[in-house]
Every structure is written in C-alpha cells, then in structure tokens.
C-alpha cells in the first residue's frame with residue numbers, strides 16, 4: 001500500500017507561526033523533506049525516528065533540483081511512508097508546491113496540503129506594516145522579483161501602479177534597483193513610502209524604510225540580504241508607529257537555555273516572546289540509579305524518619321521512577337513529613353498528590369538545611385543527586401541532626417552540539433547563558449570545555465549557589481532576586 005504526502009507550510013521563521021494542523025502532520029511523519037528557510041526550532045520537532053531529508057536550496061545553485069525533490073516524494077510515498085514536505089511560509093505561494101503535487105497525482109499517491117502563514121503578510125506585519133488599511137489602500141498584490149535564469153524581470157509595472165494597492169515583492173533583493181526604477185517609470189509617486197524587511201519574524205529581523213525612489217539604495221547601504229521582502233505603499237508609513245516586534249525588550253539578544261529538554265518548561269518560550277534569540281542547549285541529563293538498594297532499605301524503614309527531603313523536581317521524578325520499578329507507589333512514603341527546596345520541587349510533589357510540609361524562604365540548600373534544623377530533632381532522609389550540595393549536609397551536621405543521604409540519580413553532562421555553541425558564543429560577545437542549578441553550570445563548562453573564554457558570556461543564575469559555581473569558572477554572573485524561573489525572566493528583562 002502506498003503512503004501519502006502532506007505539504008506543510010512551516011511559516012515565515014517564528015516557530016510559533018507553525019499551524020496546529022502542521023504540527024500534527026509533522027508529529028505523524030515517517031519522512032520529512034525540508035527546505036532552507038524552515039526554522040531550526042521547527043526542524044527540532046521532527047520525530048526522532050523519522051528520516052529527515054534536507055533539500056535546502058541556496059539562492060543561486062539548487063542543492064537538490066526540483067525534479068529530484070519530486071521524485072524523492074514519490075519514491076518515499078511508494079515505499080508506504082507517511083511523508084511530510086515541509087516548506088517555508090505557505091507551500092503554494094512561490095513555493096512550487098503545485099509542481100510537487102503533479103507527479104504524485106499522476107502516480108495516484110494520496111496527498112494533502114496544510115497552508116502556512118506566508119511571509120508575504122507576516123513579515124510586513126512583524127515590521128509594523130499592515131498590508132492593507134482602509135484609509136490607504138484596498139488591494140494587495142504579491143509579486144516575485146525573481147527573474148528566470150538569463151531573462152529580464154517580467155513584471156507589468158504599469159498595471160501594478162494603476163491598482164494603487166500595496167505591492168509586496170518576494171525574492172527581490174538583487175532586482176530591487178530594477179523594481180524601484182520600473183515602478184517610478186510607470187508613474188508611481190517617487191515619494192511613496194516603501195520598506196524592506198530582512199529575516200522577518202526572526203530575532204535577526206531588520207527593517208529599512210525609504211521611498212519608492214530610494215529603497216534600492218537604502219537597502220544596499222544597510223547590506224540587506226535575502227531572504228527579504230520589499231513593500232511599496234502608504235501603509236509603509238505606519239511602520240515606525242506600529243513597530244511592536246523590533247521594540248521587544250530582548251530583541252537582538254541571544255540567550256542560551258541550559259536546562260534539560262524535559263525541564264526547559266516556560267523559560268525558552270517566555271524569552272522568545274520578549275524577542276530573544278533562544279538557543280536551547282540542554283547539557284545535563286538525569287539518570288535514575290537503578291536498582292537502588294539503599295533507597296529501598298530506607299523506604300522499608302520510613303517510619304524511622306521524621307522528614308524526607310527533595311532538592312529538585314528531577315529528584316522527585318527519579319524517586320517515582322524507582323518506586324515504580326520497585327512495584328510501589330506514594331504509600332511507601334507513609335506519614336513522613338516532606339520538605340522541598342523550592343516551589344518547582346514542591347510543584348513536582350503536588351503532581352504526585354503530595355503537599356510539601358516545608359519550603360524554605362530562600363530556595364537553596366543552605367537555607368533548606370538551616371530551616372530543617374529549626375524544625376526537627378528527628379532523623380532526616382535525603383533522596384537526591386549523587387554529589388549533591390554539601391551546604392545541606394553541613395547545616396544538618398552543624399545542628400547535630402542525624403540523616404541518611406542517599407543518591408537516587410546521577411547527572412550526566414553531554415551535548416552533541418557543543419562545538420557549534422562554542423563558535424557561536426565566541427562570535428557574539430555578551431551572550432546570556434541561563435543556569436538553573438549548579439549542575440547546569442558544570443554541564444555547560446564540561447561540554448564547551450574548561451579552556452573556554454568564560455568572560456565572554458554573562459551567566460544568569462537562579463540563586464547564590466549556582467552563582468558561586470559559575471564564579472568558580474570565571475563566568476561573570478547576575479543572580480535572580482528569588483530562586484524561581486519567573487524571577488530569572490524578570491532579571492533578564494531588567495538588564496535591557
């Protein structure tokens with residue numbers, strides 16, 4: 001039985017502009033054939049098991065010729081695969097989506113198309129330009145500025161100018177001088193507002209405003225390169241007023257998020273929403289220690305402890321993993337009191353139906369230890385990471401509280417793309433790197449290498465212990481007021 005092909009529009013660059021239907025198709029894909037303009041964050045959504053084929057076209061030389069792309073789609077579908085053809089913007093708008101369907105139709109392969117948010121409308125929008133506005137224009141025209149090899153532009157400028165509509169040119173960076181000349185020669189008022197937006201909807205977006213007469217020169221002065229969109233019409237005059245995207249607080253800033261993927265939670269999307277270029281660089285991984293006879297013995301003797309202490313959400317999860325492997329559940333904890341280092345850990349407990357009896361005012365190991373010392377004379381059980389912070393046990397030792405410190409998981413440091421990150425950090429000075437625990441600092445340092453020039457970055461740390469670890473490696477730091485993700489986000493916002 002043959003498979004099927006779904007053309008999916010990936011949107012113009014901002015990964016949030018992928019449609020829900022597009023995402024569903026991608027999640028079901030066994031083969032994904034993708035283009036150059038698809039955002040890396042969207043490529044990261046390709047299922048691990050799926051075969052990903054890059055047919056990205058460079059501006060002048062096609063990496064994979066169109067006929068070959070058509071044949072790849074056909075062949076994979078004939079093998080019975082569920083194929084997604086992922087294309088920038090909308091697949092049918094100057095996307096050759098129609099050409100790709102022809103061969104499939106001829107061979108009786110079922111197909112469908114998921115429209116995408118087209119750059120022709122979204123890029124002006126992120127540049128503060130509404131493509132129509134009742135006070136200015138009643139039509140919109142989308143034109144390709146690309147000339148077929150060796151041929152002159154084939155555009156009816158007189159007809160376009162007569163419409164008095166907004167004119168949007170795609171693929172027109174190199175032919176911009178000819179476009180401006182063509183429009184003004186055809187009678188467009190040379191003072192008509194015009195704009196060009198490069199890498200629209202992405203953190204690297206740049207916009208240049210000029211007029212129909214001067215846009216080509218202005219674009220050249222600013223070294224505007226493809227991909228870019230040129231817009232002609234009075235609506236361009238609104239750009240400075242409606243410039244919402246370029247004025248986001250973190251626009252133009254790169255922030256590296258080192259949390260493990262499953263814990264990255266809201267940090268990355270919230271930074272993105274403030275305009276940051278977020279690089280997700282998970283460099284630690286937590287692995288439960290299994291089997292864990294020490295934990296098993298402690299749980300069998302749980303009535304002998306007054307407090308059970310968790311120092312991370314990962315700890316809660318790995319303990320549950322171990323409990324499950326032991327064929328047990330929450331009842332194994334009996335009526336022991338529960339302490340959590342901070343709200344994230346307390347929340348992880350709540351998702352297991354357990355409320356923390358104690359969370360310190362300041363969310364770190366030293367305060368947790370000191371707080372417990374004031375609450376108990378009984379025995380304490382610590383279920384935490386191998387090589388956990390000494391500040392906690394020091395505080396308990398100081399108060400002569402007896403405890404068992406059992407390692408239930410270990411942290412591995414790894415990221416296959418460390419080389420890439422190193423180069424990037426060296427190329428852009430002042431990149432922010434977020435650290436949500438001392439182990440993310442260790443993971444970062446051990447993956448980029450201890451010889452890295454750490455003074456080139458700024459570490460944004462969740463708390464004092466994390467900051468101390470970062471300072472040990474010579475990383476300049478700023479520290480969140482409270483040890484929470486919210487507070488880190490606020491801190492970063494306040495920096496600019």
Ligand code: SAH
Nearest residue numbers: 089090093095118119170171199200227228
């Ligand atoms: N199917 C796509 C267009 C493909 S043609 C769509 O619907 O958006 C490629 C052209 O699209 C580029 O040359 C450029 O003019 C425009 N383009 C695509 N993404 C862009 C972006 N993020 N910023 C500016 N222009 C973009």
